[in-house]
Amino acid sequence: MDRKNVVIVTGGAMGIGRAIADRFAQDGSAVVIADVSGAAEAAAEISATGAEAVGVFCDISDSDSCKAMVAEALNAFGRIDTLVNNAGLYSTLKLTEFTEITPEEWQRVLNVNVMGQALVTAAVLPSMQAQGGGTIVNMSSGTPFKGVPYLLHYVASKGAINAMTKALAKELGASGIRVNGVAPGFTMSDGVKANPHQIEKLQEISQKARVIARDQLPEDIVGAVAFLASPDAAFMTGQTLVVDGGAYFH
Numbered sequence: 218m219d220r221k222n223v224v225i226v227t228g229g230a231m232g233i234g235r236a237i238a239d240r241f242a243q244d245g246s247a248v249v250i251a252d253v254s255g256a257a258e259a260a261a262e263i264s265a266t267g268a269e270a271v272g273v274f275c276d277i278s279d280s281d282s283c284k285a286m287v288a289e290a291l292n293a294f295g296r297i298d299t300l301v302n303n304a305g306l307y308s309t310l311k312l313t314e315f316t317e318i319t320p321e322e323w324q325r326v327l328n329v330n331v332m333g334q335a336l337v338t339a340a341v342l343p344s345m346q347a348q349g350g351g352t353i354v355n356m357s358s359g360t361p362f363k364g365v366p367y368l369l370h371y372v373a374s375k376g377a378i379n380a381m382t383k384a385l386a387k388e389l390g391a392s393g394i395r396v397n398g399v400a401p402g403f404t405m406s407d408g409v410k411a412n413p414h415q416i417e418k419l420q421e422i423s424q425k426a427r428v429i430a431r432d433q434l435p436e437d438i439v440g441a442v443a444f445l446a447s448p449d450a451a452f453m454t455g456q457t458l459v460v461d462g463g464a465y466f467h
Contacts, residue, residue: 221269222246223294224446225287227277227337228304230255232406233356236435237301237442242268244443249290249297251275251337252304269294277304277333283340296348299446300341302334303356305374308408312367312418323370330374335381342389350393352446355382357400359461375400379457386455395454397445402461404433428463437462 224241228234229250238248238259247269250256256272263270271293275286290297306329334355345351360368361376379398386396403423409415424430441460444450459467 221294222298223249223290223296224299224301225249225251225290225297225337225341226301226303227251227275227333229301230259230272232308232408233401233404233435233438234301234303235259235407236439237303238263238270240439240443241299241446242266242270246299247294249273249286249293251277251286251290275304275337277337278328280336280340283336286337287340287344291344297341297344297351299352299354300337300345301354301356301442301446302337302378304333304337305330305356307358307371308406308412308415310368310371311414314367315369318370326370326374327377330371331377331381334378338385342394345394346392351395352450353385353389353394353396354442354445355396355398355457356442357382357398357457359400359402359459359465362400362459362465362467382457383455390454395445395450397450397453397455398457399438399441399445400457400459400461400467401438402427402433402459402464404435404438406435423464426464427461431462433460433462 224246226234226238229238230252242248242263250260250272260270260272273286273289276282355378357378358375360372382398403419441458
């Protein structure tokens with residue numbers, strides 16, 4: 218019997234992360250859902266379908282929490298083949314002029330969106346190196362490519378992820394670890410649906426900017442993530458795929 222692929226999805230309890238976790242589970246992977254809330258419940262729902270899943274609390278902005286999550290993943294499944302760095306701050310943010318974004322809000326967004334991905338990656342790295350390889354998929358955003366205004370802290374954080382994806386691909390290639398990214402457009406995730414401010418400001422303008430002129434859903438993103446983590450992308454690393462219905466050609 219073939220060994221089951223083991224995937225960690227941060228922020229996997231809801232929204233885009235949950236859709237990604239569901240896809241990997243449907244494809245036969247064992248899934249570790251890492252989140253600050255709802256991880257156990259999401260894992261139980263996936264397990265009820267016959268797939269293997271565990272839910273683990275993880276605050277990605279805390280190094281010890283990341284290390285503890287990885288230890289639990291290894292205890293459950295023995296290895297980690299794929300890390301999907303999905304967790305981040307976006308849906309709770311309000312469009313704000315640059316000069317009105319406080320230093321504290323800047324720090325909060327950068328701590329989660331940039332340091333968070335770095336800390337989870339660092340925690341997973343020893344296991345992947347010891348087993349001779351793995352795949353990392355970093356969730357970015359189309360906003361750095363388009364220069365979206367009024368979310369400068371968020372745009373800057375995702376621009377950093379695009380740069381980190383390239384640099385990590387070069388640094389980790391010799392260890393057999395591929396690092397790629399996916400950059401979605403404005404997506405009608407659970408969190409976004411709960412933020413009327415973002416829907417009012419961004420939903421219609423995002424639809425009109427697309428060649429495929431409709432709402433983007435979490436399910437529109439999962440195929441690109443699954444592809445980058447699969448053997449079909451075995452000769453791809455350092456790339457960021459824009460998945461936004463044709464709003465930006467990258």
